[in-house]
Amino acid sequence: MLRQPRSVLAVAFASIIAFMGIGLVDPILKPIADELGATPSEVSLLFTSYMAVMGLAMLLTGAVSSRLGAKKTLLLGLVIIILGAGMAGTQDGVAGIIAWRAVWGLGNALFVATALATIVSSARGSVGQAIVLYEAALGVGIAIGPVVGGLLGHLSWRGPFFGVSGLMLIAAVATIFLVPATPKPPRATSLAEPILALRHRGLLITGLTALLYNFGFFTLLAFTPFPLDLGALEIGGIFFGWGVLLAITSVWLAPRLQRRFGTLRPITGALLAFALILVVMAVFTDHKVVLAAGVILAGAALGINNTLITETVMKAAPVERGVASAAYSFVRFAGGAVAPWLAGYLGERVSVHLPFWVGAASVLAAALLITAGRRTLAHVEDPAQASGHTVAEAAELTAADS
Known part of the structure; x- marks a missing residue:
């Protein structure tokens, strides 16, 4: 997995830092609510604005990327995140934080979608191996994020925002x-193509499945800190x-479950x-x-599901x-946008x-939908791709079989 071109490893490293931004904020949700006099549903809008803008921006x-090239798009996304996260830390009211989180979501959309496509297109090996590398970066970033957020949030709720801005720099x-200049694709993508x-x-089935499970995921992420009622360090841990x-x-x-049971059955089980x-x-x-045990165990199910x-x-x-x-991403982030606010409101x-x-x-x-599809x-479930062949090799094998 680590025998990859320098550009792929550099993008994976940047992805680790980008994904730290998701968990970095989680330990400070309750401190923000307490210090700024906000309700759980109001504070949860930090996730809603971020996810809503991120989902819509995925269409762009x-x-x-097809007009600027991958490297310039990655840098543009990072610069916007630096601005959005840094400015969120300077705000004195929840509304201002929510607005700058939306800007942060725009930058994350440009970075995340381009990073995934870059890793999958440039990595050595199969599509599955490239995605494992991407998901490893996601997992490491999400794992480290709450710890850094808890440590910085223990000092001040503003700390994690400034921390994200510095890490993104x-x-x-x-x-x-580390990432070489990338040429523009031969064809510019239109705005309508994702739709x-x-x-x-x-x-569509895969996107709707992700929308539904993201609803549960962001309920867990955004609402659980309130009934836990613990400090930033404990939530971070x-x-x-x-x-x-x-x-x-x-x-x-x-990958082991996929080799034994295929792709769709482990998704349903997770x-x-x-x-x-x-x-x-x-x-x-x-x-x-x-609640604490449930949060930790949920990581196992989500790790399997996310990769596959x-x-x-x-x-x-x-x-x-x-x-x-x-x-x-446009479809699935709709679940991430609605769930945090609705969970806070219902709670x-x-x-x-x-x-x-x-x-x-x-x-x-979500499990029923993926089963029906x-x-x-x-x-x-093409065994050529699942067994480690590259996309090109899989196509050749398919042609030979026919």
Whole structure:
């Protein structure tokens, strides 16, 4: 996995820092609410604005990248993140933080979609191996993020925002010096292509599945700190355990399950396991030990699911990988945008247990949807690609068999 071109490793390194931004904010949600006099649903809008803008901006990533080239697009995304995160740390009200988180989401969209497409296109080996490298970067970043956020948040809730800005500056410098200049693609992508790509049922099914499980994931991420009612360091430690399990299962366990059971069955199993974890958290919301254990164990299910469903996206439709990634991300981040606010609202107005019940139902629906679409997605079980062949080799094998 590490025998990759320098440019791929540099983008993976920058991705680690980019994904730290997700977990970095989690330990300070409650401190922000306490210090600024905000409700859980108001603070959860930090996730909603970030995810909503990120999802919509995904429609632009292909068009921007195909005109600027991958390296310039990565740098543009990093610069916007540096600005958005840094300015969020200077605000004195929740509304200002929410607005600058939206700017941060725009930068993250440009970076994340381009990073995935760059790694998959440039890495040695199969599509699956490239995605494992990408998911490893995601897992490491998410695992480290809560720890750094807890340490900085213990000093001040502003610390993690400034921390992200500084780390992204390091990532930008690494990208400038380690990623070689990339030529523009021979064809510019239109703004409509990601939407048109969703006409392919396989890509649409995969995107909707991700939307539904993201609903459960961001319920866990954005709402759990409130019933846990712990300090930034303790929350950071719990989500560090979650991130470690996510990294381990995405890199080592997911490929092994895929070799033994194929791609779709482990996805379904991971989703059912995650739904069950959320059910237990819904029943025992008043028990902090159960909530903490649920968060950590959820990392294992999400690690398996993230790796395998990302690979499914890359094979789901006969479109360019950048277009497939943009279309998929546009759909799935809708779940990430709605869930944090709705979970906070339901927890405030109805019951502290209800957000986890809603999240569990959504993840169960994702498992049912991917199961119903097995026939449409049967081609992703292609043994040539799953066994480590490159995309080109798999195509040659398919042609030879026919």
